[in-house]
Amino acid sequence: MKVLLPKVFGSSEIRQFFMTHGKTIQLKKKEIFAKKGIPSYSVGLVVSGGFKLIYKHGKKEWIKSFIFEDGLLGSLPSIFENQPIPYSIIAIEPSEVIVLTANEFKSKMEKENGYQNFLIQFLSKLYLKKEERVADFLLLEPEKRYKKFIQEYYFVLDRISQIDQAAYLGITNVALSRIKKRIFLGNP
Incomplete structure (x- = not known):
């Protein structure tokens, strides 16, 4: 299951919000967007390119997921709870991302109903994907x-x-x- 911005109320507004208030950055292949163990103070909307979210222990690497165009980069516990991010987000190819501060993103999500609906649907899709992934590994x-x-x-x-x-x-x-x-x- 690919997790993209839901095509419901809020998705075009989210894109527009990122474009209006965000800053576009370019990342090279293997460049880090977010590093494990450090709180993430930004959220990214992938315009072009791709990323992998990785857990690493010593030399062993596990990939949590891949994110491509129209996907959001970040860690919700890090953004909403100011916790260290448990994985790294690394570009797998040259990429362009529109970046917002976590505070700006959080403020919009907490205050406006349309954005709250978007967040609920996005989190629901994320949860379902995670459940499916765990079941796949076990079964x-x-x-x-x-x-x-x-x-x-x-x-x-x-x-x-x-x-x-x-x-x-x-x-x-x-x-x-x-x-x-x-x-x-x-x-x-």
Whole structure:
């Protein structure tokens, strides 16, 4: 399930709010938008490019999700509770983002009904995606998770490296190569 700005009341206003009050920044591939362990004082709307949200422990890396055009970058606990962000947000390709301060974003979300409705729907979609992801890890074999990954990210698959795909699926790069070989053996 791709989490984009909902196409309901509030989404065009959110885009307009970012464009009016935000600042456009450019990030290079591998550049960090937000770093694990540090509170995030900004929220970003991805105009172009892509990002990965990663948990890292030593050299091991797990990818929480990918965010592309029209997606929001940030951490809600960090924005609303001023807590350190539990993951890093890193550009996987050259990207353009409109950035707002967390305070400005929070103020708009807390004070106006249309934006509150947007936030409720956005959080609902985020929650459902997280539930589905946990269930997939617990119930599906890696090959089925990969097939689901292809269905979800088919439109940007060529923009996500195989190493990042494997980290998202919770398997090694070698295991992913074997799965691809089995799946695509008869379907070039």
